[in-house]
Amino acid sequence: ANPGRSSNVEDSQDFQVAAPVEAKLYIFSDGKFPDVSNFSLGKLEPIYEPIGTETAKNVAVAAFTTARHEVNADMFQAFGRIENYGLEAATVDVELHVDDQLVDAQRVTIEPGDSEGLAFPLEGVQSGVLKLKTGGKDHLAIDDVAWTTLNPPHPMKVLVVTPGNRPLALALATDKVRALAEIVEHGPDYLKRPDYEKQAASGNFDLIIYDRCRPEQMPQADTMFIARLPAGDAWKAGQPAAAPQIIDTNRAHPLMQIVEMGDVVLAEARPLAPPAGSTVLIDTNAGPVCAIGPREGYEDLVLGFTIYDQEQLDTNWAVRASFPVFMLNLMEYLGGTRSALTSGSVQPGQTVAWRSDTAGQSIEVLLPSKGTAEVGRGKLNAFPFSGTSEVGVYEVREKGKATGHFAVNLFDPLESALHPRPELKIGDTSVAGKAEREPARQDVWKLVLLAGLAVLLLEWYIYNRRVYI
Template identity: 40%
Template sequence: MTGFFINTLGPLGWTLLAIVPPAIIALYFLKLRRQPLEVPSTFLWSRTIEDLHVNSLWQKMRQSLLLFLQLLFVLLLILAVLRPGMEGEQKLLGDRFVFLIDNSASMGSKDAESGRTRLEEAKRRVQEMIDQMDSGDVGMVVTFSDRASVAQQFTDNQRVLSAKVAAIQPSEHTTNIMEALRVASGLANPGQSAFEEGDVQVADAKPATAYILSDGRFQTITDFSFGNLQPIYIPLGDEVSSNVGILAFSTQRNPEKEGELQVFCRIVRFGPEPTEVTANLYFNNELLDVARIRLDNEDGTGGAQFDLGSLDVGKLRLEIEHEDVFPADNVAYAAINPPERAQVLVVTEGNNYLRFSLGTDQIRRIADVTLVTPDYLTGEDYPKEAASGRYDVIIYDDCAPETMPESNTVFFGRKPPVEGWAFQQAQVLPQVIDVAQSHPVMSFVNLGNVSIYKASPLEAPPGSTVLIESDQGALMTIAPRKSFEDVVLGFSFLTSEDDKTFFNTEWTKRLSFPVFVKNLVEYLGGVRQGQGEFSIRPGENYAFRSSGFAKEVHIKPPSGRTRTIAPTADNLFSFGETDQLGTYEVREGDAKDVSRYFSVNIFDAQESEIQPKPEIETQWETIEGESAWLPMRREYWKWLVAIALLILLLEWYIYNRRVYV
C-alpha cells in the first residue's frame, strides 16, 4: 500500500534485523550435548537409552508457545520500524494563522492546468484552510504585492475571514514580500519599547503559522528573522510556464533629424517559444506601424525602432500579438508631450569635455544652460537664486556649496552637504560591474570600455538607487531630498598628483558621456521636448512641478473619475493613485488642453518571468514549497511497540512459570 509504510532503516539495519527470527527458531532445534557419567548400577540404562536422541545436534521441533510469542514480538518490532500509518484529515499547524496572499501582477496569470488565475487558486486554498480551523483558532489575512495590506485582523470568525478572502482583488503591482513578513511577525515576535531604564518587552511572544500563497516571484528574503513565526510556502502556478513581455518602451528625439521622434521597445521571452512576435504601434488608438520582432535564441530578447516623424501631442500604445497566460505585460504605454525647456546651472572650472557635452544641439533644444566658475558660489546672486528655485538642476563639477539649493543637483567628485552622504577610502582602478540602464539617467549609457584611475565608493541616504556599481562599491547614486533628487558621482573627471593635473577617467572621451549628460538634463530638468514622459510602475508616486505655478491640477486616469490635487509649498504636485496601467492625462488649472501625460507600465523582468519558484530563498535557509497545508498522518507504530512490550511481558511470565504446550 503506497504511503502506508515509511522505511526508516538502511540495508545493514534490515540485514541484522532479518537474522533475528531464524536465530530464534534455530535455538529450538539445538540442544546441548550431555556429559557422559559412569554409574555402578544398570537401573538407569533404560532411561539413558531413551535420552540418547538429545545428545545429537538437532531435535524434532515441538509446539512451543514461547517460540510463537518470541516470533510475534520480533514481527511487531519489524512492523513498527516500518512506521505504518495513513493520512488522516488535513489539519492546520497550530492555532494562530496568518494567510499571506500574493495579489501582484504575475498572480493574474491563468494557468492551463487549473483554468483559474493564480490569485483565484490562492483564494480557493485559503478558503479550504479556513474551513479546517477548529473552534478557538484565530486567523489573519494579509495581501501583498510591492506593499502589504491587512485585509482582516486576527479573528476566530470563520465567516468574516472567508468574506475578506473572497473580496481580495488583483493588482498590477510588482512583488515585494518583506513588508508582508514584517506585518505577519508583528504578533509572533513583538518588538521592544525604549525607556530610560532600558528596553522592555512590550508583549509576550505568540507563535503563529504563516501560510505564504504565491508564485515566489520576489527577491531573496534578507535581514529578517522568522523567530516564532513558522513559514509554510505554498507555490502556485503550472510547473512549466512561459511568457513574452514588453520590458521597455520609450520615445526620444531623432538625433539625425531635428523635429522627428523615434520609439524604442525591448521584448523578452521567458521560455522556449516563440522565436518571433508581431508588435503593433498605435497613436491615439489608431494603428500607426507594425513590426516583426525576432527574439534571440539564447537570451530571448529582441527590440525594434519606429520612426514617428513629426507627430503632434498624443498617446502611444504598443501591443504584441501573442497569447500567453500573462497578458498584462503584452501592452505598453507612452505619450508625446508638449515641449518644455529646462533651466540648468553648471558650476565648473576646467572640464572642457563637460562644456562640450552641454553645448551640443540636442542640449540647446531642450535646455537653457548657464556656465559659471566655482567663485560664483560665494557671490551675492547665487544664494538668492539657489533659494528661489530658479534653476531646475544645478551641476557641481568638483565643487560643492555650503547649503543645498531648492533644485535637483548633480555632484561630480564631491560630497553634498547633506546628512547621509559619505565617501569611503579612495580605490585605485575600480572595475564597473553593473549599470542601472533601466533608470532614465543611465538610459543607453554603456560603460563596458571605460576605465577609472581613482574613485571613492559612496554611502547614500535611505531610499537611494545605485546607478553605477563597481567591484569596490557604488560609484554613482541618486537619492531623494524633500521633493528633489541628488545625483552623486564618486570620482572627479580631473585629478592631480605630484603637481600634475590629468584626466581621472576616459569616460569623458566616449560617446556615452554626452548621452549621459543629456539624460541628466532631461530627467532632473523635467524636460519634455515632445517626447514621452518617463514611465513609472503601478503604485509609484508621480511628482512634478507646474510650469505656470497652477493652484491645482486635474489628473484623469485611463478609466474612472478625474482627481484634483493641490501643490505643496514649493509648487510640487504628487499623485499616488497610479494602480492602473495606461496613460494618464494632466490638466493645469482651468485649462481644457492636456498639459502633460505620464504612463504606468509594469516593465519588470522578475514579474514577467512567471515560472513559479519551488522554494523560497532566505538569508539563512531555504523554505521548500508544499502542495497544500500539511495533512496529519495517523501513526500506528506506537501501538505496535506497546503490544510488543505486552507480549514480551507475557513470554517472561510463562517462561518463569515453566508453562509448556
C-alpha cells in the same frame, strides 16, 4: 493552534496565553507570494490547495520603452520584449500604435519559457502615446498590451557658477545643448546673493554646475562639482595624486555613453571616496576621480580634477572630442531631459514623481478610467502621485491644459506566470500542493424534502382526478 505569548521568549515572566489545539490551515492560492519566514505553525496542519492550472497559456508584453537611436540622435526607437509563459510554442502578431494609429507590426514565434526582443524605429515621432499589443488569445488579457510615452522636452534651467572656464562654455554652447537647456552663468560671488539662495532652495534650477567653488548648503537640484566636493560630510577625497592613469570607465552608465577616455591624460587629481550607493564613472590607478551619488531624490556628479585653470593645466580632456559629448550626456541625464522625453512607465502601486515648471501648487491627473485626481507639490519640488492602481495611460494637466503623459503597466512575471507554485515555504516547513480534493459532507435533506413534497402533490392530483371522474 498557534497561540501567542505574553512577551519575548527570553523574558523570565513569559508564558503562553493558551494551550495549542490541533487545527487545519487551508491555503487557497496560486502561491505567488514570498516565503513566510520567522513563523512557527505550531499545531497547525497546512493544506495548500493550488489555484490555477499548469496548462494555462499566456504570452505577455514584459517590457516596453523608448530611447534615442544609436546613430541618429534626432530619432527615437521603441523596444519591446514578449515572453511566453505557457508550455507550448506560440505565434503572435505584435502591433505598435502611436496615438492610436497603427504604425508597425511584426509576427514572432516564441518557444515556451522563452522571450523575444523587438525594435521599432520611430521616424518623425518626437512625442505621443505609444502602445504595444499582442494579438494572441490567452488566459490573461491585462498583460497583452503595454504603453509608454514620449513627452515633448521642456527647456531645462541650468546654472553654471564658475570663475571662468572657456572649454566648459564652448561645450555648453553647441546647438544640441542649447536646444535642451537655458543656461545662465555667474561668478562664485553669486552664491552669496539672496536671489541665488531663494532659487536654489525652491528648486528653480534643474542642474547647477559648480566649477572650483561650492555652496554652503546643497540646492534642491541635481549638481556637478568640478575640483570641489559637495557641501556636507558625505563625500571625501584624498590628497592630490600626480599623473594618475585612467584604467577603467563605466560605459554602461548613461553619462559615459560614447565617451572615449583612451586619449585623456590627467596631470593631477584627487581620488574620491563617494558615499554609499554611488557609482564610479572614471577610475584610475590612484582611485576613482569621477563618481555620481544619490541625495534625497537628486544626484551629485563630482570630478576630482580641474577641467581648466589659467594658472595650471590638469588635463587635456577639454580639447578632446569626448568632453562635449560628456556634457551633452550630462544635460540629458542630470538635467531631467531624458525623463521628460521618455517617461517610460511604472508598475501598479508605485509612486510617480512628476516634475513641472508650473508655478502652481497642484496639478491634475486624468486616470485611464477618465476619473481625475488633484496632486499637490511635494518637498522635492515634484508632484508625487501614488494613485497608480489602474494600468494604462495617465494624462497630466496644468491649469486645464494637457502637458504630458505617463504609463502604468503590469510588467510582473509572478502575475504573468499563471501556473500555480507547486510548493510553499512557511517557516521551516515545506507545504506541497494537493491536486486532489478531500471528501466533504453533503447536506441532502433538502433534496429528500423536495422529493417527499413532489410525491404528496402527485397523490393529491391523482386523488382529485379519481373523485371528479
